[in-house]
Amino acid sequence: MPSEVVLGEMYFPPLLLAVLISYCTTTLFSYVGNRIGLYRYIAVPAIFELSLVVIITGIISRFWYLV
Template sequence: MKSMPSEVVIGEIYFPPLLLAVLIAYLATTIFSFVGNKIGMYRYIAVPAIFELSLVVIIVGIISRFWHLV
């Protein structure tokens, strides 16, 4: 079993992998929310802010689970 890397190097800057996972998840959630708003999905969601936060947490979990495949 491979473990998650301790840091990601871009150029000469070191980033923690969780920071990059959160950024990717936030971008994916923003795109999903934009599309969901256009098709009217938010009519069925009681509290959109909690939904978006939950979606970010779920996507971060998925990314960190499969990070070693990247």
């Protein structure tokens, strides 16, 4: 991962941006999953969402240089 990301004149750690992107992706997935009825098969939705954020953050941080 790069050492820092510059947006305008502000410096951000890359992991913060990866978590922000993964949280937005998880929120979108949760909305769609709730609309189609996927969440009735999940025992604890809060833990599922948290683990999905961690998994997506790991994927984004692994392939950060490819973007």
